[in-house]
Amino acid sequence: MGLSFDPALLADFARFYGFHYDICDPVVLVRDVRIDMERGLQGKPSPLPMIPSYLHPAAQTAPEKTVIALDAGGTNLRAARVRFKGPGKPELEEIQKSPMPGTGGRISAGEFFDQIAGLTEPLIRGAAGRSLEGIGVCFSYPMEMQENGDGIAMAFSKEVDAPEVIGKAIGQELRGALKRRGIKAPRRIVLLNDTVATLLSGLKEIPPDGGRNRGPDKFSLPGGPVVGCILGTGFNTAYPEKDIPKIAFHSEDAPQIVVCETGNAAPRYLGVLDREFDATTKHPGSYTLEKTTAGAYLGPLSFHILKQAIADGVLRFKRSAEFAALPGLQTKDLNAFMHAPLAMEGPVGEFFGGDELDAIRSFAYLTSIITRRGALFSAAVVAAAVERMDTGYDPFTPVRIAVEGTTFMIYRGMREALESYLHVMLNREKPRSYIIAPVEQASLFGAAVAALSG
Secondary structure, three states, rough: OOOOOOOHHHHHHHHHHOOOOHHHHHHHHHHHHHHHHHHHHHHOOOOOOOOOOOOOOOOOOOEEEEEEEEEEEOOOOEEEEEEOOOOOOOEEEEEHHHHHHHHOOOHHHHHHHHHHHHHHHHHHOOOOOOEEEEEEEOOOOEEEEOOOOOOOEEEOOOOOOOOOOOOHHHHHHOOOHHHHHHOOOOOOOEEOOHHHHEEEHHHHOOOOOOOOOOOOOOOOOOOOEEEEEEEEOOOOEEEEEEEEHHHHHEEOOOOOEEOOHHHOOOOOOOOOHHHHHHHHHHOOOOOOOHHHHHHHHHHHHHHHHHHHHHOOOOOOOOOOOHHHOOOOOOHHHHHHHOEEEEEEEHHOOOOOOOOOOOHHHHHHHHHHHHHHHHHHHHHHHHHHHHHHOOOOOOOOOOEEEEEHHHHHHHHOOHHHHHHHHHHHHOOOOOOOOOOEEOOOHHHHHHHHHOOOOO
């Protein structure tokens, strides 16, 4: 016999175990992130390392510029020739794709960079007669950024087996690999991570007025700054910073993009089930906030909480014991169920019967609480970046928040809740003008914009 749907009971369960969003003070959340940001910028101990990128977001790029953009991360390596024809979105002229070097077995450093050069070569030759301004490389693995725009590889995920590449300067090695093929590389090869690429892509893709159609610009007003946010498998943000004491950087006119690594933030509002789940992950104690909001963890975390609800008797259905005995629950399967729970299909829906509507309601209700808390945490991080810049008051130049990631785009309830919380946070004391929008092909377009820097 199932239980009737009782939202008050379910909410009390969430509060008892410390994962209900209504026990969180948004003001305190934003303040805590701001404090950690400032400590990281000063080089003091902080969960947010605040990594300098040595890149400056340029509001304008001269027309008729051609660059090469590379996206090295995940399963595939992508390379494109990109042309800037004016102030609008860059144009992909030609794109090449191959498996990411090292995903098919161990390779040497020489083989690694030769494969990248091999994919890049036809794009450079195809630009014959035009001057290439630079190469931008979005490298979605840990690296130590250098002041000259290069980056030193620090680690790879388990999918890439190229240990000799660790410790090498990626841009310098790529230049050498192109030279061995008889190709002179452009003057500048710039490395950046995917969060910086998202920011730079938003700089070109989101109109300076946020797409609000203010009409002909008779006053030549500049666009507001851009914050980059990735909410997909992982979570991170980047923004332009005027003061970075730990590297003695200060510039009012040319701020430098800083990568916050905000997935590692440690929100104070975590409960016992969060800590239990964290202990089961590969890196306990790290990326605490990411484990409450990103796609790599939302399914497994929700599963851990739902199992406790079954054990406590607040969630019950005929096959609940079988569900709780599953080895795990992937985020994509939970999301598919949440988009169509009454269809009762897939790895989650198959556990419910047609006469268990109240159980389905309870399951969906608890899951939505977890989602909303993740959205609240994410919004606090973005709001902290906007507050840190102390901007967004001019109604004609909104702060542009560029977002990439499937969790933001397709995870049921995440985008709506995040945008709702962000509105409240950014307008609490006085109205701020901002626009939040997804960007496409962010890694390639962002790398293309970076190639024009310097």
